[in-house]
Amino acid sequence: MRIIQDDLTTSMSxxxxxxxxxxxxxxxxxxxxxxxxxxxxxxxxxxxxxxxxVASGMESFFISNLMADSATIQISTSTGESGQIDINTTHxxxxxxxxxxxxxxxxxxxxxxxSEASGGTxxxxxxxxxxxxxxxxxxxxxxxxxxxxxxxxxLILSASSNVITRTKTGSTLGASTIVISLESTVDRKGSxxxxxxxxxxxxxxxxxxxxxxxxxxxxxxxxxxxxxIGSIATIGGVDYQVTKIIGDGDGTTDVELSGSVSDATxxxxxxxxxxxxxxxxxxxxxxNPRIGxxxxxxxxxxxxxxxGGGYRQNPRNIVKQFNISGMFTDTNMKNFEGFYRAFRSQPxxxxxxxxxxxxxxxxxxxxxxxxxxxxxxxSYATSExxxxxxxxxxxxxx
Numbered sequence: 316m317r318i319i320q321d322d323l324t325t326s327m328s329x330x331x332x333x334x335x336x337x338x339x340x341x342x343x344x345x346x347x348x349x350x351x352x353x354x355x356x357x358x359x360x361x362x363x364x365x366x367x368x369v370a371s372g373m374e375s376f377f378i379s380n381l382m383a384d385s386a387t388i389q390i391s392t393s394t395g396e397s398g399q400i401d402i403n404t405t406h407x408x409x410x411x412x413x414x415x416x417x418x419x420x421x422x423x424x425x426x427x428x429x430s431e432a433s434g435g436t437x438x439x440x441x442x443x444x445x446x447x448x449x450x451x452x453x454x455x456x457x458x459x460x461x462x463x464x465x466x467x468x469x470l471i472l473s474a475s476s477n478v479i480t481r482t483k484t485g486s487t488l489g490a491s492t493i494v495i496s497l498e499s500t501v502d503r504k505g506s507x508x509x510x511x512x513x514x515x516x517x518x519x520x521x522x523x524x525x526x527x528x529x530x531x532x533x534x535x536x537x538x539x540x541x542x543x544i545g546s547i548a549t550i551g552g553v554d555y556q557v558t559k560i561i562g563d564g565d566g567t568t569d570v571e572l573s574g575s576v577s578d579a580t581x582x583x584x585x586x587x588x589x590x591x592x593x594x595x596x597x598x599x600x601x602x603n604p605r606i607g608x609x610x611x612x613x614x615x616x617x618x619x620x621x622x623g624g625g626y627r628q629n630p631r632n633i634v635k636q637f638n639i640s641g642m643f644t645d646t647n648m649k650n651f652e653g654f655y656r657a658f659r660s661q662p663x664x665x666x667x668x669x670x671x672x673x674x675x676x677x678x679x680x681x682x683x684x685x686x687x688x689x690x691x692x693x694s695y696a697t698s699e700x701x702x703x704x705x706x707x708x709x710x711x712x713x
């Protein structure tokens with residue numbers, strides 16, 4: 316289990332501007348807004364590059380409440396750079412119903428671990444002896460001459476004693492630059508959750524009006540499910556961003572755009588580019604939860620049973636919850652206690668468990684922006700206090 320306990324991001328900038336000052340890039344960087352996923356940064360463009368400057372010591376990167384059709388991340392330091400790494404933009408479900416009243420959490424959060432590998436020397440076979448400290452390349456089978464070979468602590472010989480394996484994963488990063496590439500390209504006007512496809516813009520006056528279907532009927536945007544604050548509509552060959560929605564959006568003045576435009580056909584409608592939480596920092600690295608950890612959900616949907624067996628419901632957001640119990644060394648227990656005393660009710664990014672098989676998607680399923688619901692319970696597991704059983708529970712916020 317890993318927790319980002321010290322955010323090291325010192326600045327952020329973007330190649331494009333923002334929807335409005337309400338959705339400024341500072342929402343990702345400055346307290347208290349940076350702890351409010353529902354108050355995101357929203358770009359005013361269909362594509363952009365977000366650049367983060369990070370101080371020395373970064374070990375992990377976390378992103379949550381992302382909306383984009385494609386996204387990549389690239390890390391660079393004074394010693395080199397990574398390739399472009401895909402960020403998950405797959406929705407929790409491919410059912411169109413996920414769009415309704417669920418704009419804050421349709422794409423899973425994602426966690427990335429980064430380290431800087433040490434340099435090394437190339438060795439060849441046969442090897443004549445001496446000290447091997449780091450290795451960048453070695454033959455699959457290493458034939459040793461008569462001389463003795465000494466390996467540094469992070470290098471071991473395999474059971475067959477002819478393959479060198481590096482056990483150290485690398486050091487924390489020096490001062491870094493993170494570049495996140497974001498793009499929205501999928502036209503969503505003709506993919507409503509329910510009701511008719513969005514066809515045209517009907518101006519009332521100035522920037523006010525509504526979206527209509529091909530018959531001139533107002534589109535109920537709650538039912539349509541694909542129009543958000545920040546959505547970009549192409550009208551008359553020009554892009555306009557949705558800046559305000561009143562109620563269901565089907566009244567003649569219920570929608571406002573970023574500019575005034577007369578009645579015209581909407582030729583495209585794409586999702587906004589936005590991020591709710593972004594962190595890059597050093598981590599508290601503690602033991603994984605014990606087998607039997609409970610993963611559950613908290614569903615904020617409205618459910619009302621009616622007389623005569625009727626039922627009324629309104630879907631809302633869903634978040635993850637974990638009930639965690641772990642066996643911690645005394646050092647890790649003290650570190651976790653210090654973290655809890657510092658954070659208390661504050662939320663934090665974490666990956667709850669690591670080491671799953673590659674197809675278990677731990678970086679998305681186990682990751683989230685959590686708060687601790689109740690104070691941790693600590694039980695000493697040994698008489699000398701070398702190990703402690705620690706129990707606590709966390710709930711995701713979106």
